Amino acid sequence: MGIITGSGRPTLPPEETLDPPDWAELRRLGHVMVDDVLSYLETVRERPVWQPMPEEAKRRLRAPAPRAPEGATKAYQDFREAVLPYPTGNIHPRFWGWAMGTGTPFAALAEMLAAAMNPDVGDFDDAPRRVEAQVLAWCKEVMGFAPEASGLLVSGGSMANFVGLAVARNARAGFDVRQRGLAGGRHPLALYASREVHSSVKKAVEVLGLGREALRLVPVNPRYEMNVRVLEETIAEDRARGCRPFCIVASAGTVNTGATDDLEAVAALARREGLWLHVDGAFGAWAAISPALRGQVRGIEKADSLAFDLHKWGYLPIEAGCVLVRSQEEHRKAFSLTADYLAPGEGGISAVPDPQSGYGLQLSRGFRALKAWLSFKEHGFDRLSRLVEQNVAQARYLAERVREAKDLELLAPVPLNVVCFRYAPASLGERERNERNRRLLRRLQEGGLVLPSPTILEGRYGIRVAITNHRSRREDFDLLVSEALRLGREGA
Numbered sequence: 001m002g003i004i005t006g007s008g009r010p011t012l013p014p015e016e017t018l019d020p021p022d023w024a025e026l027r028r029l030g031h032v033m034v035d036d037v038l039s040y041l042e043t044v045r046e047r048p049v050w051q052p053m054p055e056e057a058k059r060r061l062r063a064p065a066p067r068a069p070e071g072a073t074k075a076y077q078d079f080r081e082a083v084l085p086y087p088t089g090n091i092h093p094r095f096w097g098w099a100m101g102t103g104t105p106f107a108a109l110a111e112m113l114a115a116a117m118n119p120d121v122g123d124f125d126d127a128p129r130r131v132e133a134q135v136l137a138w139c140k141e142v143m144g145f146a147p148e149a150s151g152l153l154v155s156g157g158s159m160a161n162f163v164g165l166a167v168a169r170n171a172r173a174g175f176d177v178r179q180r181g182l183a184g185g186r187h188p189l190a191l192y193a194s195r196e197v198h199s200s201v202k203k204a205v206e207v208l209g210l211g212r213e214a215l216r217l218v219p220v221n222p223r224y225e226m227n228v229r230v231l232e233e234t235i236a237e238d239r240a241r242g243c244r245p246f247c248i249v250a251s252a253g254t255v256n257t258g259a260t261d262d263l264e265a266v267a268a269l270a271r272r273e274g275l276w277l278h279v280d281g282a283f284g285a286w287a288a289i290s291p292a293l294r295g296q297v298r299g300i301e302k303a304d305s306l307a308f309d310l311h312k313w314g315y316l317p318i319e320a321g322c323v324l325v326r327s328q329e330e331h332r333k334a335f336s337l338t339a340d341y342l343a344p345g346e347g348g349i350s351a352v353p354d355p356q357s358g359y360g361l362q363l364s365r366g367f368r369a370l371k372a373w374l375s376f377k378e379h380g381f382d383r384l385s386r387l388v389e390q391n392v393a394q395a396r397y398l399a400e401r402v403r404e405a406k407d408l409e410l411l412a413p414v415p416l417n418v419v420c421f422r423y424a425p426a427s428l429g430e431r432e433r434n435e436r437n438r439r440l441l442r443r444l445q446e447g448g449l450v451l452p453s454p455t456i457l458e459g460r461y462g463i464r465v466a467i468t469n470h471r472s473r474r475e476d477f478d479l480l481v482s483e484a485l486r487l488g489r490e491g492a
């Protein structure tokens with residue numbers, strides 16, 4: 001409340017805003033930031049893939065909450081000194097750990113544009129909603145889904161799997177799960193995936209209230225693909241025991257070895273059995289954009305729901321994932337819940353009959369569609385498809401180098417972009433081999449030259465190289481092989 005002055009009008013305290021006090025100054029800083037970040041990416045190859053943070057930088061990141069303004073320039077300085085030099089490393093040409101995309105410079109700039117527009121995407125009559133719709137339409141097109149299918153952009157593969165499985169559960173439980181909860185069912189629900197299924201599927205099963213026991217883990221064949229005969233038998237046994245099978249989760253590109261289940265066979269079985277088919281294609285689905293590789297994921301378009309990432313093999317900055325659902329109606333039925341304050345208007349900004357918030361958990365949704373839209377336009381799917389093929393060719397090249405090296409051993413087939421190998425000279429026993437490779441991986445990572453991640457296949461500790469990197473070159477894999485041999489021989 002202000003003070004009443006002689007003129008009768010209150011004088012109010014001055015109002016503040018978070019806009020810059022001096023736009024010209026922020027503009028200069030902004031240009032510096034753009035210059036810094038582009039130089040940073042241009043020269044990424046010259047730096048270590050990863051390096052541990054020095055104590056001083058760690059200490060700065062433990063400082064208490066700032067009360068007084070430090071200003072943008074000082075805040076940016078802190079970022080430059082304590083944050084920017086210590087990335088995860090997945091922007092580097094020799095990072096092949098887990099499954100992380102590289103990102104692109106233009107998509108990084110796109111993030112800035114998205115944040116500047118700062119829309120709440122999907123529920124309002126604006127351009128960002130249409131951008132997301134167009135990105136989804138393109139995703140459907142390249143994955144072989146019909147235009148009538150529905151979809152949602154989400155944070156990543158984990159959330160995409162969660163959404164797909166939530167729709168599967170509600171569509172095939174045989175009772176109204178939303179109204180009655182899982183206690184409303186007379187028969188325990190069961191779903192199926194291979195032993196190689198990603199942990200995010202297990203997490204989704206738990207969070208959806210199905211319980212880990214509901215997820216039957218089916219063994220794999222020597223190519224790490226789901227054994228479809230055992231799958232069929234397990235479904236029959238479950239039915240005989242009074243369970244209600246409702247869903248099969250197939251993998252297109254398993255995280256361990258890049259294996260793809262026989263999607264045609266699994267789809268045919270799911271159809272015969274009346275089960276929902278969900279495909280986790282986090283990175284593997286992206287093979288579908290390449291005419292040369294599409295055969296590797298044949299049948300992917302038969303999924304009732306398909307989860308995949310745009311931030312792995314789509315090379316977009318984290319986070320961006322996508323879920324496609326064949327039946328728009330089932331998708332909407334799983335999530336749509338319209339409160340009075342969210343009801344679509346007949347005109348104006350909320351004249352959106354079918355808001356995207358009715359297709360997932362989030363209400364406020366960011367503009368992650370923009371980096372996808374700009375990036376797909378920048379490069380076109382033909383180039384992206386060539387990059388995916390290039391990564392597969394590099395995986396084959398690396399597998400060949402491993403086969404040729406006397407002391408290295410390939411641990412699994414290489415159907416796509418993942419290579420698992422180990423240092424295994426004849427002189428070492430199995431236990432020693434595991435120990436040696438554990439140390440070898442650590443030394444490779446700490447050396448800062450290359451960055452693979454670990455896995456264990458049939459009890460054998462392996463070095464795992466997952467190539468979703470548009471910056472890698474063949475010589476980078478030569479370096480990996482020579483380093484693995486050098487450190488392996490040194491005793492790692």
Ligand SMILES: *Cc1c(COP(=O)(O)O)cnc(C)c1O
Nearest residue numbers: 099156157158198200255282309
């Ligand atoms: C990475 C991955 C996921 C999880 O995706 P996020 O984007 O990390 O949430 C799921 N399945 C597979 C096969 C993956 O490789």
